Amino acid sequence: MSASCQHLFAVSDYDLAATLSSGQAFRWRECFPLPSTGRGTEGEGWSYPAHNIAKTRQPHLPLPKGEGRGEGEGSVILPATPTPTPWEGIVSGHWVQLRHAPNGIEARCAVAQTDWQWLADYLQTDVRLDEVLNSFPNDEPLTRAVTACRGLRLLRQPPWECLASFILSSTKQIVQIQQIVGLVCERFGDSVRVPSSHGPVFSFPDAERLAECSEAELRACKMGFRARYLKGSAEMIARGEVDLERLRSMSCEEARAALLTLPGVGRKIADCVLLFAYGFQEAFPVDVWVMRALRQLYFPRRKVAPRRLLKFTATYFGPNAGYAQQYLFHYMRVHERRR
């Protein structure tokens, strides 16, 4: 196998825009083409918008067969943008650019790779989305969410970056989390190899590095009261009191219990890490948006105690509840903006 800077992942039914902007990872940016006036200055003619919440619908390729949950007529294949906009991010120290291609997803790295499995794992390109979606309960809210967000996937992220990011997420909007995480990487991360004439990019700093930061240094990244939590968790992990790699061999409940010993990690953040980093697909993080979805889509005009709603989520959505959760979250946030 020869080394190359580019690779094609043969996968269908994958919506990059929805997946990378749906609040599970915080370092992806959509690259909008510059007006092409004059020569590109930096970044090879791509610029970063200040904020983007995926209003663009990337074309999802149709399913090969079996389609599942037929929603009346054949799904609309939008021509959308003739050339799908690429996305840029950093995956365990690699600068990565992704874009839709005719036969799947095309990836580009700054450094030639011989083995792309690490990226396949991250993107979860081997997951059969139709099987996941068919395991959902056949109800109206999920049918609407799946119809609107088809191609939305779950990533499989490195545990520490995922954990630290979600410690920083509490009562923050996604655009702010992106900003805070960006500052943390810029200030404390290591420089990452990028294509020539591309702006500087930094890795997510490991727990040891953040543990040796002062709380004031962390607060300077605009994270406020979360600084103490992040430092405390980084210290416990640096000291080996919690071994994030060892959680992989645990049951979901054992891993959750371990995460809950970390400062700043409660049920919701623990479930985010269980789902987005360890792949426990029964984990069902409930934030304000998902709570809103449960109340107004499943129990409209009824006062149901939060405790009871949690009990509901634990049993109702099945073995891939975490995927259902992500569809409800993204659907509420993007397609049901009202409050």
Added chain:
DNA sequence: AACCAGGACACAA
């Protein structure tokens, strides 16, 4: 200009 954001935690009652 209020209100809210992918919450956790200490402390009531």
Added chain:
DNA sequence: TTGTGTCATGGT
């Protein structure tokens, strides 16, 4: 067990 105040900061 369930309810309230507090913690920072910036978007909408």
